[in-house]
Amino acid sequence: QPMRKLIIGANWKSNGTIQSIRSLVQTVLNPAIIDYKNTEVVIAPMYIHLPIVKDILKSDFHLGAQNCSLTGPGAYTGEVAAEHLKDLGIPWVILGHSERRHIYGESDAVIAEKVKRAGALGLKTIICVGENLDERVAGTTTEVVSRQLDAIKYSLSDWNNVVIAYEPVWAIGTGKTATPEQAQEVHGSIRLWIGSNIGRLVANSTRVIYGGSVTDENCKELLVLDDIDGFLVGGASLKPAFKTILEICD
Numbered sequence: 599q600p601m602r603k604l605i606i607g608a609n610w611k612s613n614g615t616i617q618s619i620r621s622l623v624q625t626v627l628n629p630a631i632i633d634y635k636n637t638e639v640v641i642a643p644m645y646i647h648l649p650i651v652k653d654i655l656k657s658d659f660h661l662g663a664q665n666c667s668l669t670g671p672g673a674y675t676g677e678v679a680a681e682h683l684k685d686l687g688i689p690w691v692i693l694g695h696s697e698r699r700h701i702y703g704e705s706d707a708v709i710a711e712k713v714k715r716a717g718a719l720g721l722k723t724i725i726c727v728g729e730n731l732d733e734r735v736a737g738t739t740t741e742v743v744s745r746q747l748d749a750i751k752y753s754l755s756d757w758n759n760v761v762i763a764y765e766p767v768w769a770i771g772t773g774k775t776a777t778p779e780q781a782q783e784v785h786g787s788i789r790l791w792i793g794s795n796i797g798r799l800v801a802n803s804t805r806v807i808y809g810g811s812v813t814d815e816n817c818k819e820l821l822v823l824d825d826i827d828g829f830l831v832g833g834a835s836l837k838p839a840f841k842t843i844l845e846i847c848d
C-alpha cells in the first residue's frame with residue numbers, strides 16, 4: 599500500500615460551550631498518546647471557538663474550520679471568508695459537508711466555488727461527498743459521488759492539499775455505519791475517479807477518509823481497508839472516546 603499519512607478529522611459541528619471545549623482539549627486531546635509523525639489530526643470547532651482552541655491545543659494538532667464563505671471579505675453580512683481563516687492561521691477547512699448541502703442548500707456549484715477560493719489561498723480542504731439513503735437504495739451511489747467529484751474537478755490546481763471524505767448521509771449521526779464492504783467499494787471508486795480525472799500519482803497519494811458514525815468500536819475494522827486513510831468523526835469527537843479512536847488508529 600502506498601504511504602499515505604493517516605488523517606483524522608474532528609467535526610465538532612455547532613456544539614460546545616467555552617467551558618466544555620476547554621475541558622475537551624485538556625482532558626481528551628492534549629493527553630492523547632499518538633505519534634504525530636504517523637497521524638495527522640485536524641480539529642474543527644465552530645468559527646468563534648477557533649481562537650480559543652488555538653490558544654490551548656497542543657501544536658501537534660491542526661485546526662480546521664467547518665465551512666467558509668462563497669465570497670471574499672466585504673459586504674457579506676454574517677459570512678466568514680477563507681481569507682479570514684488564513685489570517686487567523688487556520689490551515690484546514692471542511693467543505694461540502696452533508697449538513698451544508700442539505701440543511702443550507704449548498705449545491706455542487708456552490709461547493710465547487712468554495713473549494714476554488716479556499717484552494718487558491720493555500721488552505722487545505724476536506725471535501726465531503728456521499729449519497730443519501732434513497733440514492734443508495736436506488737443503486738446510484740457511485741453516480742452521485744462521481745457527480746459530486748465532477749463538480750470540483752476544475753476547482754483545484756493542487757491536490758496535495760486535498761482530502762476527500764466519503765460520508766454516506768444515512769450514516770451521519772445515525773449510529774448506522776457503512777459496512778467495511780460498502781465503505782471500501784465507494785472509497786475504491788473515489789480513487790478510481792481521481793485516477794482517471796486527475797492522475798494516477800494523485801490517486802495514489804490522496805487521502806480518502808470515511809465519516810459516518812465512526813466510534814472507538816468500529817474504527818479498527820474500517821481502517822484496515824486498502825482505500826481508507828482515516829476518518830472524519832462527528833459525535834464521537836466530542837467524547838472521551840475520541841482519545842481512544844486516536845490511540846487505536848495511530
Ligand code: PEP
Nearest residue numbers: 770771809810811832833
Ligand atoms: C460528520 O458530521 O462528519 C460525521 C461523520 O458525524 P458522525 O460521526 O456523528 O456520524
